[in-house]
Amino acid sequence: MPDITREEVAHLADLARIDLSDAELDHLAPQLAVILDSVASISDVAADDIPPTSHPLPLTNVFRDDVERPGLTAEQALAGAPEVEQQRFAVPRILGEE
Amino acid sequence: MSDLTRRSAAELADALAAGEVTSVELTQAHLDRIAEVDGEVHAFLQVDAEGALDQARAADERRAAGKAASPLDGVPVAVKDVLTTKGLPTTCGSRILEGWLPPYDATVVTRLREAGLPILGKTNMDEFAMGSSTEHSAYGPTHNPWDLDRIPGGSGGGSAAAVAAFEAPLAIGTDTGGSIRQPGAVTGTVGVKPTYGGVSRYGLVALANSLDQAGPVTRTVLDSALLHEAVGGHDPMDSTSIDQPVPPLVAAARQGAAGDMQGVRVGVVKELTGEGYQSGVQARFDESVQLLVDAGAEVVEVSCPSFVHALAAYYLILPSEASSNLAKFDAMRYGLRVYPEGLDSPNAEEVMRATRDAGFGDEVKRRIILGTYALSSGYYDAYYGQAQKVRTLISRDFAAAFESADVLVSPTAPTTAFKLGEKLDDPVAMYLNDIATIPANLAGVPGLSLPSGLAHEDGLPTGFQVLAPTMADDRLYRVGAALETALLDRWGGPLLDKAPALAAATKEVVR
Numbered sequence: 351m352p353d354i355t356r357e358e359v360a361h362l363a364d365l366a367r368i369d370l371s372d373a374e375l376d377h378l379a380p381q382l383a384v385i386l387d388s389v390a391s392i393s394d395v396a397a398d399d400i401p402p403t404s405h406p407l408p409l410t411n412v413f414r415d416d417v418e419r420p421g422l423t424a425e426q427a428l429a430g431a432p433e434v435e436q437q438r439f440a441v442p443r444i445l446g447e448e
Numbered sequence: 449m450s451d452l453t454r455r456s457a458a459e460l461a462d463a464l465a466a467g468e469v470t471s472v473e474l475t476q477a478h479l480d481r482i483a484e485v486d487g488e489v490h491a492f493l494q495v496d497a498e499g500a501l502d503q504a505r506a507a508d509e510r511r512a513a514g515k516a517a518s519p520l521d522g523v524p525v526a527v528k529d530v531l532t533t534k535g536l537p538t539t540c541g542s543r544i545l546e547g548w549l550p551p552y553d554a555t556v557v558t559r560l561r562e563a564g565l566p567i568l569g570k571t572n573m574d575e576f577a578m579g580s581s582t583e584h585s586a587y588g589p590t591h592n593p594w595d596l597d598r599i600p601g602g603s604g605g606g607s608a609a610a611v612a613a614f615e616a617p618l619a620i621g622t623d624t625g626g627s628i629r630q631p632g633a634v635t636g637t638v639g640v641k642p643t644y645g646g647v648s649r650y651g652l653v654a655l656a657n658s659l660d661q662a663g664p665v666t667r668t669v670l671d672s673a674l675l676h677e678a679v680g681g682h683d684p685m686d687s688t689s690i691d692q693p694v695p696p697l698v699a700a701a702r703q704g705a706a707g708d709m710q711g712v713r714v715g716v717v718k719e720l721t722g723e724g725y726q727s728g729v730q731a732r733f734d735e736s737v738q739l740l741v742d743a744g745a746e747v748v749e750v751s752c753p754s755f756v757h758a759l760a761a762y763y764l765i766l767p768s769e770a771s772s773n774l775a776k777f778d779a780m781r782y783g784l785r786v787y788p789e790g791l792d793s794p795n796a797e798e799v800m801r802a803t804r805d806a807g808f809g810d811e812v813k814r815r816i817i818l819g820t821y822a823l824s825s826g827y828y829d830a831y832y833g834q835a836q837k838v839r840t841l842i843s844r845d846f847a848a849a850f851e852s853a854d855v856l857v858s859p860t861a862p863t864t865a866f867k868l869g870e871k872l873d874d875p876v877a878m879y880l881n882d883i884a885t886i887p888a889n890l891a892g893v894p895g896l897s898l899p900s901g902l903a904h905e906d907g908l909p910t911g912f913q914v915l916a917p918t919m920a921d922d923r924l925y926r927v928g929a930a931l932e933t934a935l936l937d938r939w940g941g942p943l944l945d946k947a948p949a950l951a952a953a954t955k956e957v958v959r
Contacts (some may be wrong), residue, residue, distance in 0.1 A: 351886045354821065362817045363817055366817060366820045367778075367797065367804055368813060368816065369788070369801040369802050369804070369805040370805065370813070370820060378813060378817070381875055382818060384820075384875070384876055385814070388760065389759075389760040389831070391757065392757060392760040392764065393831070395838055396834055396840070396841060399841055400563055400840050402836030402837050402840060403831060403840045403843060404658065406658065406891055406892025407645045407690065407892055409645075409687070414684050426552075427551065427781075428547045430548055430550075431550065431781055432780070432782075441519050442793075442794055443793065444797075446795055
């Protein structure tokens, strides 16, 4: 079972969109290695012919009646927004500088 | 007045129905109790005195007009801060949602309002329900009313402590891997995780969708049945909600309280007892099993060999689902927004990174990163895929065990409440608290915890867990109530009578 390195943790944090400081990486990386070690035994428990369970309650195609149902008003939807402009969510620029 | 807070919800409902007390009086009594002891216990993140009293006045008007909305109309309740409450802050114990006012009510909350229960406030929890001690709350831990230096369990430590400290007769919790049952065990209270899909998840801020389930947190088995019936049942707003009637839970609790266990087969799960369980926890468990035998139950030992892999499967499935769920906290539409230092014109992604670093605590970061790892290409099959297969094996173990037993039993948690801080930086030791409760979440079966006594070595409460097949939640209440009756008889009164008197202690210190 592969060990998890500090560099890998930094990469995963990047994928998960979390800035981690050096101090946080020092703190979290060894803990993650221990957690991974404790769950590693799972890799050879179940045989190939065991089907996976994604959900305890297998329901498919759950539909509701096709009738109108009121949603949130624009005002309600925007009520918790950090910044609002012209009845829209105002966000920082979305493109990089390059 | 103060004795109102010591009564069970069922007794309070009777007193309201008989006109002996008003909802305003008993809501105020609980608000007074909160003011008196919550400085020490810290069960609440938010107290809504005005809102609760408004709802209490409306309940009194309905009762006066002979139009009670439900058996619990006017009995106050506390709600875990992971369920949305319109106009009342909902933080999930996280900085990233500090002060967030949801624009809608969770279905559980809607049903509480419709049934007439005044909502006292929102209870503390581990951040996004990740933890077994409430120490991962961004707003500081809750303290166990039995010993303020100890953990109240988690993630729903606030709900359990509120009920144990007589700050609320009823509370709502949520249970993803034991977050209702384990706090119940360590605080000497009752908690039930219903069958997955038995209580709506609409408005429950998701930790792990395929595991999360809301349920009652109370001091008696009957009270849990009353609250469970009030909030349970099909909800078209939750596509995983079971479209079948809730079995008669209150009737089952009353039947069980009569004490006859003839014909009930109780299975002791071999893998969930013995080694790893504190001796006082095991001793109280063994005594409780004997009490069920004395009441006429037949006891069999069952083996669930795959349960030993449940913890590993859970700590892959949960972080995977959580990392995906928490991706919605992007600093754009609601919640915290933090601009990174040293950048003149940061872009959205940079703002998102800075916000998630500032807004999430250590445990949330650990689990998001672990989930990102388990779902990444190259590791998916070895981790997440295998965990899903183990989930199948665990469901099969349950199915086989329920062929020879009507209910399964075990200690709820392996130890009594540990000291605050003791396991904070040892995640794996923390995770082991849920070893007996996790299998039920993975398989979707219902589980109940009730107090089984005090461990001889430390004088702290121990819990007894009952598990039943899917949609047979009524069995939990029948067996739970039967054991509760036998234990009360033995103790000569509720276990919580043995807990230290919080307010009295405070007053002495103040003097």
